[in-house]
Structures are given as structure tokens and as C-alpha cells.
Amino acid sequence: MNRLVIKNLKKKFNNTWALEGLNLQLNQGEIFVLLGPNGAGKTTTLKLIAGLLRPTEGEIVIEGTNLNDDPIKAKSYLGYVPDEPFIYNKLTGREFINFVAGIYNVSKQNYETRLTELMETFDIGTWVDELSESYSHGMKQRVIMCQLLLHNPNLVLIDEPLVGLDPKTSKTVRELFVRLKEEGKTLFISTHTLSFAREVATKIGIINRGELKFIGDIEELSRISGKKDIEDIYLKLSADNGIV
Ligand SMILES: Nc1ncnc2c1ncn2[C@@H]1O[C@H](COP(=O)(O)OP(=O)(O)OP(=O)(O)O)[C@@H](O)[C@H]1O
Ligand SMILES: [Mg+2]
The missing domain is CATH 3.40.50.300 (P-loop containing nucleotide triphosphate hydrolases)
Structure with a gap:
């Protein structure tokens, strides 16, 4: 197929x-x-x-x-990243990732393991718990890459x-x-x-x-x-x- x-x-x-x-x-x-x-x-x-x-x-x-x-x-x-990376300003990076994981029904166990892995890959620091309105463009892109791959599309x-x-x-x-x-x-x-x-x-x-x-x-x-x-x-x- x-x-x-x-x-x-x-x-x-x-x-x-x-x-x-x-x-x-x-x-x-x-x-x-x-x-x-x-x-x-x-x-x-x-x-x-x-x-x-x-x-x-x-x-x-x-x-x-x-x-x-x-x-x-x-x-x-599928997983999709638009040309303009978008994260709700009043969510932290982690909250945003969590929100998307919920949409895709990612199990709690898979969520923890994969998020740790992806955060390491994209060198995501403690700023993941700060509001995304403070992120630079590249920081947003990295959070977007994590939410993209979390449900293993x-x-x-x-x-x-x-x-x-x-x-x-x-x-x-x-x-x-x-x-x-x-x-x-x-x-x-x-x-x-x-x-x-x-x-x-x-x-x-x-x-x-x-x-x-x-x-x-x-x-x-x-x-x-x-x-x-x-x-x-x-x-x-x-x-x-x-x-x-
Ligand atoms: N929502 C829309 N309403 C009207 N026309 C649109 C809309 N979205 C895209 N278009 C038109 O469709 C055509 C293709 O646009 P598209 O955004 O797919 O191009 P692209 O190849 O992604 O370009 P770029 O390299 O600039 O990103 C263009 O003529 C554009 O003006
Ligand atoms: Mg385009």
C-alpha cells in the first residue's frame, strides 16, 4: 500500500x-x-x-x-508543520506539546518517554516551562518539532x-x-x-x-x-x- x-x-x-x-x-x-x-x-x-x-x-x-x-x-x-510556526502565546512550550499530544491520544507512558527523547534531540532547556510569548523564532520551531513527532506519525x-x-x-x-x-x-x-x-x-x-x-x-x-x-x-x- x-x-x-x-x-x-x-x-x-x-x-x-x-x-x-x-x-x-x-x-x-x-x-x-x-x-x-x-x-x-x-x-x-x-x-x-x-x-x-x-x-x-x-x-x-x-x-x-x-x-x-x-x-x-x-x-x-500525519504530522504537519505550517510555514509560520504557531504556538498559543499564553501556553508554555510544555503545555502546548501536551495539548497536541492530547489531540492525538498519545498515552501517558509514551508521552513521557518520547518527550524526554525529543527534548534532548532539540536541546530544549528549562525555558520549555516559560510562556511561549517569550520565545525566539527558533525556540518556537524547536517546540513545534517536538509536538510534530510526539505521536510518531x-x-x-x-x-x-x-x-x-x-x-x-x-x-x-x-x-x-x-x-x-x-x-x-x-x-x-x-x-x-x-x-x-x-x-x-x-x-x-x-x-x-x-x-x-x-x-x-x-x-x-x-x-x-x-x-x-x-x-x-x-x-x-x-x-x-x-x-x-
Ligand atoms: N487563501 C488564499 N486565498 C486566495 N489565494 C490564495 C490563498 N492561498 C494561496 N493563494 C494563492 O495560491 C497560489 C499558490 O500559493 P502558495 O501559498 O501555495 O504558494 P507557495 O508555493 O507556497 O509559495 P511560497 O514559496 O511563497 O511559500 C498563489 O497564487 C497564492 O496567491
Ligand atoms: Mg509557501
Whole structure:
């Protein structure tokens, strides 16, 4: 069974099509990185999979469950990080994590073990018990990463994971993504950071104006473009295909 199947996914906002028929299949142990210019449809795609937007047309099936038919079950398999990390200001980091764990029905025993593990991974200090309104952007991002992984999701959706992270945390996140892949998880990540795509992606997609223009691993994209460096590959494919 595929972990994620997207069939002919379309999204129209008012009179403009943000997504014009996206098809994609992902299996376990894949890291899919979606690249593309501003306004191409990356965030829209992730929000549709996370169930935050309803498709105008098309289907999304997660672990064999159609998101439209059984949204609660389909969403129980996924974890999502939006492009703007959000934590309620008047909650502490720990309260926020606890709140999300409750939504996903994480058992008390799993909660304690996994939280300790994740807090160590992301180097989260005693500030986790302070109100999140006092957090820097990167501190919020780290708490968000903990709540993302606490319920052990099979499908992890992340919109721009590296923005605002310091170099050390950014390395931690890259290593963690590779470890999750090795554990058989599936990651769907949107980013503008090409070096990150080169380093972690098993599959790269390039989207422009709501259409997936290319999909393949780095070797395939390199062959099609005749370039080696990820930035040259991206720019060559963009220039040849009117991607702006
Ligand atoms: N809520 C909305 N209402 C109207 N139009 C929207 C809405 N959300 C997105 N759009 C439009 O859909 C298109 C795709 O936007 P989206 O946010 O998916 O792009 P993106 O690829 O994530 O861009 P970026 O790289 O800047 O994050 C854009 O034309 C945008 O203006
Ligand atoms: Mg976006």
C-alpha cells in the first residue's frame, strides 16, 4: 500500500487555480522535497494533505484512507508543520506539546518517554516551562518539532523547515529527517533551500503555477538538465521551462 496517493488534485481560490491537477505517490522511507518559486502552490498542496483546505477536485489517500471519507483516521497518520510556526502565546512550550499530544491520544507512558527523547534531540532547556510569548523564532520551531513527532506519525509534512533555525539546530533537523526516513517514515517537505534538498531528498519535485513540472531523484534531474550542482540544475530547468 502506498503511504500517500494524490490523484488529480486541484484547488481554485476565487478565480485562480493554485493547483491544476497534481498526481503523486509516496511510499515508506521516502523524503519528497517540493521546490518551486513563490506562489507556485507548495503551501496549498501541504495544506490540502493536512486537511486544512478542501480540494476543488481530486483525491488524497493516506495509508489507504481517503481524507475526504474519514478525515480523522487519515489525519491520525500525519504530522504537519505550517510555514509560520504557531504556538498559543499564553501556553508554555510544555503545555502546548501536551495539548497536541492530547489531540492525538498519545498515552501517558509514551508521552513521557518520547518527550524526554525529543527534548534532548532539540536541546530544549528549562525555558520549555516559560510562556511561549517569550520565545525566539527558533525556540518556537524547536517546540513545534517536538509536538510534530510526539505521536510518531508515519507521514510528516513540513513547510519550510529551516527558516530561522541556527546552524546547529538546522543540522540536527537534517540528521533527524534522515533517521526518520531510515525508520520507514515518509517526509514531504517544501523548501527554497536547495542544498537541503540535495542532502536529504530521495525524490525532488519542481512545481510552477500549480503544475508539477518535474519529478525524480537528483540523478534524473541532473541528467535532464545536463548540470551537476543542485542550484545549476534548478536554474537550468527553470529557465528552459519558463518557470519564474
Ligand atoms: N487563501 C488564499 N486565498 C486566495 N489565494 C490564495 C490563498 N492561498 C494561496 N493563494 C494563492 O495560491 C497560489 C499558490 O500559493 P502558495 O501559498 O501555495 O504558494 P507557495 O508555493 O507556497 O509559495 P511560497 O514559496 O511563497 O511559500 C498563489 O497564487 C497564492 O496567491
Ligand atoms: Mg509557501
